[in-house]
Amino acid sequence: MRATIREVAEHAGVAPCTVSRVLNDHAADHMRPETKERVLAAIRALDYTPVKAAQRLRRQRTHVLGILVPDITNLYFALLTRGVESVAFERGYTALICDSNHEPEREARYLDMLLAEDVEGVLLVPTGRPDARAMQRLADRGVRVILADRRLDGFPVVEADNRAASQRLGEHLLGLGYARIAYVAGPADVSTAEDRLRGFRDALRHAGKKLASLRLGTFTFESGFQCAREILQREEVDAIVAGNDLMAFGVLRAAEEEGLSVPGDLGVAGFDHVPHVPYATFLRPELTTVEVPVHEMGREAARRLLDGEDGSLRLTTTLVPGGTCIAQRSGK
Amino acid sequence: MRATIREVAEHAGVAPCTVSRVLNDHAADHMRPETKERVLAAIRALDYTPVKAAQRLRRQRTHVLGILVPDITNLYFALLTRGVESVAFERGYTALICDSNHEPEREARYLDMLLAEDVEGVLLVPTGRPDARAMQRLADRGVRVILADRRLDGFPVVEADNRAASQRLGEHLLGLGYARIAYVAGPADVSTAEDRLRGFRDALRHAGKKLASLRLGTFTFESGFQCAREILQREEVDAIVAGNDLMAFGVLRAAEEEGLSVPGDLGVAGFDHVPHVPYATFLRPELTTVEVPVHEMGREAARRLLDGEDGSLRLTTTLVPGGTCIAQRSGK
DNA sequence: GTGAAAGCGCTAACAC
DNA sequence: GTGTTAGCGCTTTCAC
Secondary structure, eight states: OOHHHHHHHHHHSOOHHHHHHHHHHTTOOTTHHHHHHHHHHHHHHOOOOOOOOHHHHHHHOOOOOEESSSSSTTTHHHHHHHHHHHHHTTOEEEEEEEEEETOHHHHHHHHHHHHTTTTTTEOOOOSSOHHHHHHHHHHHHTEEEEESSOOOTTOOOOOOOOHHHHHHHHHHHTTTTTOOOEEEEHHHHHHHHHHHHHHHHHEEEEEEEEEEEEEEOOHHHHHHHHHHHHHHHHOOOOOEEEESSHHHHHHHHHHTTOOOOOOTTOOOOOSSSSSTTTGGTTTOOOOOOOOHHHHHHHHHHHHHHHHHHOOOOOOOEEEESSSSSSHHHHOO | OOOOHHHHHHHHHHHHHHHHHHHHTTTOTSEEEEEEEHHHHHHHHHHOOOOOOOOOOOTTTOEEEEEESOOSSSSSHHHHHHHHHHHHTTTTEEEEEEEEEEEHHHHHHHHHHHHHHOOOOEOOOOOOOHHHHHHHHHHHHHHHEEEEEEEOSOOOOEEOOHHHHHHHHHHHHTTTTTSSSOOOOOOOOOOOHHHHHHHHHHHHHTTOOOOOOEEEESSSSSHHHHHHHHHHHOOEEEEEEEEHHHHHHHHHHHHHHHHOOTTTTTEEOSSBOOOOGGGTTTSOOOOOOOOOOOHHHHHHHHHHHHHHHOOOOEEEOEEOOOSHHHHHHHHH
């Protein structure tokens, strides 16, 4: 049913390798234009497509990339994925999609699968605790791995300047006059969460202050809501800052339930400026946050993977003052 | 560096085919347990993984699936993708991710790429106008294609009961007393949009009424906003219904800009109940909508692809009354 | 129960 | 300029 290179060769009255040369643009100049034309015609006539498996076996290269993220339905990771996919497409690479569902076991199985697929590179956003053995197997085989968003010892990473940005955010809030600030952080084993917390504390420390309260969430709407409710019911604070926007929305929701107006009674800030992209102009009140260039992070990570660059990269973020902090509102 | 099946065989003191038999669980019973054990030990010792390209070339099967959607960062398609990915993972299939970015040309190139990859099946959410030749090439080669969400002549599809559900939504709104209803539909060349509009019109017709106004949007927040603004500035309506939730959010935004309270001055409804999942409990006012089981659609489509079922399937939706229609509010 | 040998479809030396 | 040949790593008859 499907034509092979031999059939194309016969059809064109040449040898298989000549067809191969045409296909791969080898020695294109040293070939009689007429021969090339005959081959091309045969290819069209038989609707010939090379069998990738044979090419890969022979060439010992797959031109395949693996994308392994914790949750593809999270817009943050979807944007990252799209960044990788777009570069892969431009460069003629194929991208495998893997969703670890935040589970280290599933992640480990996918890593082994990617190994078996002979991918040339893996873009990984690791779960909190990636399987060391699975990671080692990739390293042993020389499979390039680049991390996006989150660090892990021994691997290059493309990330945001979370710590510095978070410090700026802290200084911004202090400048607005907030004094008793609570922080709802992301999971302790995720570098992103850690950096943001650390940067925020830097800002407070430099001002001779401390966090009024600290809770650990899981970067979900629900956890932001729960943590904020606890804080609001038990403590006196004038602002709550969350480790990402999703949790910040949970905070806003909790404030609403407690009958607190934002920013009148409570200042609220988040981080990443991502989950609400389509609604950015709709959500009220607009969140004070830090914009993380996630799509660009994905593209840059893919580029480095394909270009064989081994270093890490830290991308710049932007503070986005919203309407959830006093000064913005009074300034309007 | 990497071990081959021959090296494993030598290490175990057997022939390559014996290793292959162990690997593929062939004739496992007719094999001396001791031999099998030796082979297994050799596999472990050399950290052997079969080369997928060689297996595929030999077996003439790839166990690969293609996922081609218009925009992976749209939660609707991300949920669909995740549904497919989860089934693929369970069944030991690999999934290629392709994002057509709503562009027919890019879609066509991806279709050809999937053909070249010898995928065993393609889950396609087509752009408005898929390239007929590219589709034909897949068909000629006998590549299984299943559509999700949107229909296309000649291909099986897994979709929602859009028309019936939209009719129910229409009846619901009429029952609440809305009389002058405007409709913001999705793109004319997308069956989903068409069905929802048709179903809504069915409801009105049965009640002896007609749409007060009709606009065509593009399923984006922005287009919903634009269409609603035009409607509100030029016409007298008491409700605006959008073809999906994203546009409905745009409608809500436009209502806010016009100083209209919802549902006091204007009733608003959407369709799909998807884009706002994380914020479902946060968004105010809550949208009246129809829940579409997108993730399940993805899973079911993948199952049918893998099980070789050729028929179409229509999944049931659920009406979700929110706070954007009068009765709900007064009922509270 | 296990081995020998052929061949999946392609590409890259090496001939001529 | 183009053809011949070998072989990538695996599976699968067919022997024995």
